[in-house]
Amino acid sequence: MKQFKRCVALLLAGIFLAALLTSCVKKENDAPDGMMVASAAGADYLLYVPTTWNTNTFYGISGAYRDATAQSTVSVQRYSSAGYSVGDDISGRKMYWTVVCLPQIQIRAVNGEVTPYTADEAHAAHSFFLGGAPAEYYHVTALVPTREGERQTLHFVYVIAERNGYFYVLSYLGTEAAYQLSESDLDKIIAEFKFSETPYTPSQTAWKPANVKDVPDGMKIACSDEVAYRFFAPADWDVDAYQRVFAAVEPNDRSNVSVVAYLPVESGMSVSEFHKMTTDLMARVSGEGAYEAVAEKESTLGGVAAMDYEFRYTVGGTSYHYRQLVATYRGMFYTMTYTATEAHYAEHLADFEKMAAELIFR
Numbered sequence: 001m002k003q004f005k006r007c008v009a010l011l012l013a014g015i016f017l018a019a020l021l022t023s024c025v026k027k028e029n030d031a032p033d034g035m036m037v038a039s040a041a042g043a044d045y046l047l048y049v050p051t052t053w054n055t056n057t058f059y060g061i062s063g064a065y066r067d068a069t070a071q072s073t074v075s076v077q078r079y080s081s082a083g084y085s086v087g088d089d090i091s092g093r094k095m096y097w098t099v100v101c102l103p104q105i106q107i108r109a110v111n112g113e114v115t116p117y118t119a120d121e122a123h124a125a126h127s128f129f130l131g132g133a134p135a136e137y138y139h140v141t142a143l144v145p146t147r148e149g150e151r152q153t154l155h156f157v158y159v160i161a162e163r164n165g166y167f168y169v170l171s172y173l174g175t176e177a178a179y180q181l182s183e184s185d186l187d188k189i190i191a192e193f194k195f196s197e198t199p200y201t202p203s204q205t206a207w208k209p210a211n212v213k214d215v216p217d218g219m220k221i222a223c224s225d226e227v228a229y230r231f232f233a234p235a236d237w238d239v240d241a242y243q244r245v246f247a248a249v250e251p252n253d254r255s256n257v258s259v260v261a262y263l264p265v266e267s268g269m270s271v272s273e274f275h276k277m278t279t280d281l282m283a284r285v286s287g288e289g290a291y292e293a294v295a296e297k298e299s300t301l302g303g304v305a306a307m308d309y310e311f312r313y314t315v316g317g318t319s320y321h322y323r324q325l326v327a328t329y330r331g332m333f334y335t336m337t338y339t340a341t342e343a344h345y346a347e348h349l350a351d352f353e354k355m356a357a358e359l360i361f362r
Helices: 002-015 094-106 118-127 176-192 271-286 347-360
Strands: 035-037 048-052 063-066 072-079 114-116 131-144 151-163 166-175 217-221 232-234 246-249 255-260 291-301 304-314 318-329 332-340
Touching: 035 332, 048 176, 072 176, 094 114, 094 131, 094 151, 094 166, 094 304, 094 318, 151 176, 166 176, 217 347, 232 347, 255 347, 271 304, 271 318, 271 332, 291 318, 318 347, 332 347
Parallel strands: none
Antiparallel strands: 035 048, 063 072, 072 166, 114 131, 131 151, 151 166, 217 232, 246 255, 255 332, 291 304, 304 318, 318 332
16 A cells, blocks of 8 residues: 555646756755754755644645645745836736736635635735745635535735745635644744755765767756666757656746656556546646646657547646657556646647657666
8 A cells, every 4th residue: 555655646747747946055054943944955945844733845845735635735835026117106916917817716715706715814924025035925725626516715825035037926725624734834944934045955966877879969868877767958958867766847937847656556547547546636636627638649758559638737727748658567557747837838849759669768
């Protein structure tokens, strides 16, 4: 059962891929009492969470969750602030909330109805700064459909800071009960958040690059010797050895490609059954309507038969466009997943297809 849970976690991590930054060493011994670092490798900030939470930093997502039994997550992501400066009457941060963040919540809400959470007046101080940078604080609730056909109230807390040409969006998502339990922790998380001039690097790497002599032109190795495949990425993409899942990230817009292995619990599972399992898991995590199938067709991966799935999926309120190749090799399922925002999906599709063409099973 532990192995099954670990495989599911890695599988979902492959779907929830986000971006990384370049890295220099930043040690972890300065965390406030009772807190720990939940920053992803390369982040130019320190996100601290209580030690009673569970960090979740797969693929460069800085974040953590309070309890696996109820939705209660916090994360930080960075976006360019270019194009959001509109004058003195409205800040770029407010504009970003209005045109980007709020519509994503409305898409998930029943009838698009989102309600300001007025009981949060005690947190008004958060409206001004995050880590010393100018910020806006927003807290709304929405009634969201569940996969079981029911409805539940979710809390959405956003703190949008602006620094050095970027928005830093600290977001919290939780059920009504989870928010009540997380409220004081969230105060600490926001209050202790810090920006750093030294990009964060965990104290130990998770893996070492495989020893490969014949690397395709213009590419580099993006996996270790411990797996049954060779995964190559464009030479100018980032490969993070501090994450437990093998992935490559385009450094400018966070588009990325990952390879994840999954050992089925029961023998005889088909690729279509495997794909249904993953889509069910995604729906369970993010709710009804988060997953949208686009296309599917037969293909190959590493010289073996594969299915090629294209879909859109909403992760943490942001919609991403995906291509995923799924193949079986020696009793294991292997997924190669390309993730990008809609604006950049077509831009790096050829890179993904070359990575898929160069993948080798050993």
